[in-house]
Amino acid sequence: MSEPFDLVIQNAHVATASDIFDADIAVTGGRIVRLGKDLGAARRIIDAAGRVVTPGGVDAHCHLDEIMSGPVRMADDFHTGTRAAACGGTTTVIPFAAQQKGHSLSAAVQAYRQRAAGKAHVDYAFHLIVTDPTPAVLQQELPALIAEGFTSFKIYMTYDDMKLDDGQILDVLSVAKAHGALAMLHAENADCIQWLTRRLLQAGQTAPRFHAQARPMLVEREATHRAIALAELVDTPILIVHVSGREAIEQIRWARALGLSVLAETCPQYLFLTADDLGIDDSYHGARCVCSPPPRDAANQEVVWNGVRDGLFTVFSSDHAPFRMDGTVGKRPDGCEVSFERIPNGIPGIETRLPLLYSEGVLAGRITLQRFVELTSTNPAKTYGLHPRKGSIAIGSDADLVIWQEAPCTVRNTRLHHNVDYTPYEGMQLKAWPALTLSRGEVVWDGAFHDHSGHGQWLRCGLPTILPNAPSHARNVIQPR
Numbered sequence: 001m002s003e004p005f006d007l008v009i010q011n012a013h014v015a016t017a018s019d020i021f022d023a024d025i026a027v028t029g030g031r032i033v034r035l036g037k038d039l040g041a042a043r044r045i046i047d048a049a050g051r052v053v054t055p056g057g058v059d060a061h062c063h064l065d066e067i068m069s070g071p072v073r074m075a076d077d078f079h080t081g082t083r084a085a086a087c088g089g090t091t092t093v094i095p096f097a098a099q100q101k102g103h104s105l106s107a108a109v110q111a112y113r114q115r116a117a118g119k120a121h122v123d124y125a126f127h128l129i130v131t132d133p134t135p136a137v138l139q140q141e142l143p144a145l146i147a148e149g150f151t152s153f154k155i156y157m158t159y160d161d162m163k164l165d166d167g168q169i170l171d172v173l174s175v176a177k178a179h180g181a182l183a184m185l186h187a188e189n190a191d192c193i194q195w196l197t198r199r200l201l202q203a204g205q206t207a208p209r210f211h212a213q214a215r216p217m218l219v220e221r222e223a224t225h226r227a228i229a230l231a232e233l234v235d236t237p238i239l240i241v242h243v244s245g246r247e248a249i250e251q252i253r254w255a256r257a258l259g260l261s262v263l264a265e266t267c268p269q270y271l272f273l274t275a276d277d278l279g280i281d282d283s284y285h286g287a288r289c290v291c292s293p294p295p296r297d298a299a300n301q302e303v304v305w306n307g308v309r310d311g312l313f314t315v316f317s318s319d320h321a322p323f324r325m326d327g328t329v330g331k332r333p334d335g336c337e338v339s340f341e342r343i344p345n346g347i348p349g350i351e352t353r354l355p356l357l358y359s360e361g362v363l364a365g366r367i368t369l370q371r372f373v374e375l376t377s378t379n380p381a382k383t384y385g386l387h388p389r390k391g392s393i394a395i396g397s398d399a400d401l402v403i404w405q406e407a408p409c410t411v412r413n414t415r416l417h418h419n420v421d422y423t424p425y426e427g428m429q430l431k432a433w434p435a436l437t438l439s440r441g442e443v444v445w446d447g448a449f450h451d452h453s454g455h456g457q458w459l460r461c462g463l464p465t466i467l468p469n470a471p472s473h474a475r476n477v478i479q480p481r
Helices: 078-087 105-116 135-147 166-179 190-202 210-214 217-234 246-257 284-289 298-310 353-362 369-383
Strands: 007-015 020-028 031-036 045-047 052-055 057-059 090-093 096-098 127-129 152-156 182-186 238-240 262-266 401-410 429-439 442-445
Touching: 007 369, 007 401, 052 369, 057 353, 057 369, 078 090, 078 429, 078 442, 090 429, 096 105, 105 127, 105 135, 135 166, 152 166, 166 182, 166 217, 182 217, 190 210, 190 217, 217 238, 217 246, 246 262, 246 298, 262 298, 298 369, 353 369, 353 401, 353 429
Parallel strands: 007 045, 007 052, 057 090, 096 127, 127 152, 152 182, 182 238, 238 262
Antiparallel strands: 007 020, 020 031, 052 401, 401 429, 429 442
């Protein structure tokens, strides 16, 4: 007689990026081992009762416990950040190991692994942030790190302590091309932002709402166009992160029409917030929603929704960047209200990402359930070399699963599990929330959080499998543990 399964989820209405079907799901050793009906004995049975079951979310752009300059500190580390992720249905996160100028990229990765060790409740991989592409970084460190499973890296075109000039970007893109890695670009024109900021400050316009005026859509449009041109010159794919509105979207559509491999990501803030959330007066309350690029207007929300619906966007990420409003190390550095250019950029969203899109995308009829899974789980896993171990409900895939409860609920920060003292989505009426989240077969959320500190494993990323003309060695295989 065969051994019982560790777990069987019965009566699941399974949704993947390509199919919807009813099945039971058997799990042993943290992996899915059988799909079907009447699968046999199990040590534990969970009845999904006909509810939708999706793969666990893959949040491929979030910031946790990064080293910051000055008095500023991120509110979430790998304990609180992955706790919030799990409670919102996300079972894999990919934050950033950031190089500091003048320091080793390899040392940054090692230090970041130590910051994560023993804390994570769900699995995680790392992107790299390259801020100082010295010959040693380009010729030794970056190729070695790609071979070790760090196959994606972010390039900034703005922020003084992080931006690269065009020649440096070309150098980094050349390494990506040579080794099959994927470069992600934060596309905003730094010189335009600095020029506009000086003029606003000289006019005494310092409130949070002027952050949006210092970063109009044209600075994103120009940088997006330039990033595409640089990638075309090197002949390598790129991904434009956190695309905010019409003008950057038009550049990406133009590039795609030329046959260029340009992937795009957007985030909840560009579907659910507008520039008015930064303030319609000079109140500091708007500091909560300062992020870059800033939210645009309602008309641009519809343009972004169109891109979510029609396939322009490959990935839907949170860009979770957690800073508290109270205290001395967050949105009020040293406890003071500061001018807009000194407000730490970023908003929390790792726990609300999936419920927002499920409620206002799927249940509001804007996107299909399959498209929801594609954007939030399968495509991120493919883009960053984690599929089909992640992002799938298939035999051999990790048992990362979400059972959805479709019922009215209200977003309240008091009910969230991050370490931030606000949510920009406070009071929003949603139509669904995860009823249960499994991370490799372990229940981490079922209406209450179950602490699994150290359960989360670091994931070695393969090469992208979603890009046109992917290298022949970028195979669709289960990644080794």
